[in-house]
Amino acid sequence: MRNTLAMILAGGQGSRLTIFSSSRAKPAVPFGGIYRIIDFALSNVMHAKINVVGVLTQYRPSSLMDHLKKGDPWDFVGRNREIKVLPPYTGTHSSDWYKGTADAIYQNLWYIKRYKPKNVLILGGDHIYYMDYWKMVAYHEEKGADLTIATMNVPYEEASRFGIMTVNEENRIIRFHEKPKEPESTLASMGIYVFNADILTRKLMADAKDPGSQHDFGSNIIPEMIQENRVFNYVFEGYWRDVGTVQSFLDANMDLLNPASGLDLGKWDVHTNLEERNVADRPPAKIMxxxxxxNSMLSRGCVIDGVVEQSILSPGVIIEKGAVVKNAIIMHDCVIRENAVLENVVTDKDVIFGKGSQVGVSGENVPNRIYPKYLNTGISIFGKGARVPDNVSIGRNCVIFPLANETHYTGTTVESGDSVGAEDA
Known part of the structure; x- marks a missing residue:
């Protein structure tokens, strides 16, 4: 699609993912063994044959930039194809951050103007889904729309978490309410937009001059355009998952193990960067x-000599003799020593569980005391490089912060809801 340029909003912190997004942007969080969350949006762009994509970064972009590199895994190579990282440098101060989603695009209008596209496709980089953007753009042009918004029907009890649309018989959007307390429909915005490029430019320039604006698409740009422009609804009916919480992140990973879920990495042909940590060069997984x-997924370099059930293992994970791992996400190069038992666990990379240690095997479901809103469903989480000493028992909803080691433990038991280590490690 030579007449369409894509812009991916990938600067979000994702605070509800707690320690997994404390040192990286949410789109850079690993997913499904070898992937990262942003791979899904990038692969969709690749399959739609969109030649130029800008990735707007903000919060701790280093990991994301290392992952993207020059865009080779998604075929953004050659004279007419490009992926470009766009940081929020608005002036002389590197601390200038985007004021909102609309401001993020406004600050990078220069990039859009360089390529003179007819349409601009704006995406989030933090959801798990497959969508044929080509069909959405074709629908947008068929309707003669100034803006087309991808939507999906959600359960009524969840509708207050989304921007909610009301449409007429023409499928034209006539009302939009951002996270309404009493939704009048269940048609929710997915944060995927196709804009007429000229109209987008005019709207953003006017919004930038408005001192009362939040410079946000949902709060400012979209409501105004519904009143003044042709705004249409494009209904999406496939798999889509917001992985903004630890529980939803675990659930989406577990969907990979359920053939009926609709999440199919092979069918979707999701691409990723396999050069990181030499994933492509590691030997096949070894079952001792x-x-x-x-019912598990094992990545390259794994060595399994224990029990693994209903789990996703990233490259290089070692499960020693007698160890048991159930309902878990274990990221790169973690080691679970002999006779350790892990249930309902999500780890970051390079975590080591000592011999005979236990996690999530017993204890009440007490919400975590630091993150009670985000960690209350029984999952215990472990930050990058954390250590669990031999024979230590850890309950449910516990947080072991990055780089926590033997000196941070005050005994052999970590009660449910407690945390170990320094929050700012």
Whole structure:
């Protein structure tokens, strides 16, 4: 699609993911063993044959930039194809951040103007889904729309978390309410927009001059355009998951193990950067004589000599003899020593569980005392490089912060809801 340029909003902190997004932007969080969350949007752009994409970064972009590099895994190579990272440098101060989603695009209008596209496709980089953007752009042009918004029907009890649309018989959007307390419909915005480029430019320039604006698409640009322009609804009916919480992140990973979920990495042909941590060069996973593996995904370099059930293992994970891992996401190069038992666990990279340690096996479902709103469903989480000493028992909804080591533990038991280590490590 030579007449369409894509802009991916990838600067979000994702604070509800707690320690997993404390040192990286949410789109850079690993997913499904070898992928990162942003791979889904990038792969969709690649399959739609959109030649130029800008990735707007903000919060701790280093990990994301390392992942993107020059865009080779998504075929953004060659004279007419480009992926460009666009940081929020608005002037002489590197601390200038985007004021809102609309301001993020406004600050990078220069990039859009360079390519003179007819349409601008604006996406979030933090959802798990497959969408044929080509069909959405074709629908946008068929309707003669100034703006087309991708939507999906959500359960009524969840509608207050989204921007909610009301449409007429023509499928034209006539009302938009951002996170309404009493929704009048269940048609929710997915944060995926196709704009007429000229109209987008005019709207953003006017919005930038408005001192009372929040410079946000949902709060400012979209409501105004519904009143003044042709804004249409494009209904999406496929798999889509917001992985903004630890529980939803675990659930989406578990969907990979359920053939009926609709999440199919092979069918979607999701691409990623396999050069990081030399993933492409690691040997195949090895299943040893004492191993038992059921309904799980193992990545390259894994060595399994224990029990793995209903779990996702990233490259280089070692499960020693007698160890048991159930309902877990174990990221790159973690080690679970002999006779350790892990249930309902999500780890970052390079975590080591000592011999005989136990996590999530017992204890009440007490919300975490630091993150009670985000960690209250029984999952315990472990930050990058954390250590669990031998024979330590850790309850439910616990946080072991990055780089926590033996000196941070005050005994052999971490009660449910407690945390270990320094929050700012």
């Amino acid at each position: 004589s004492n191993a038992s593996v059921s």
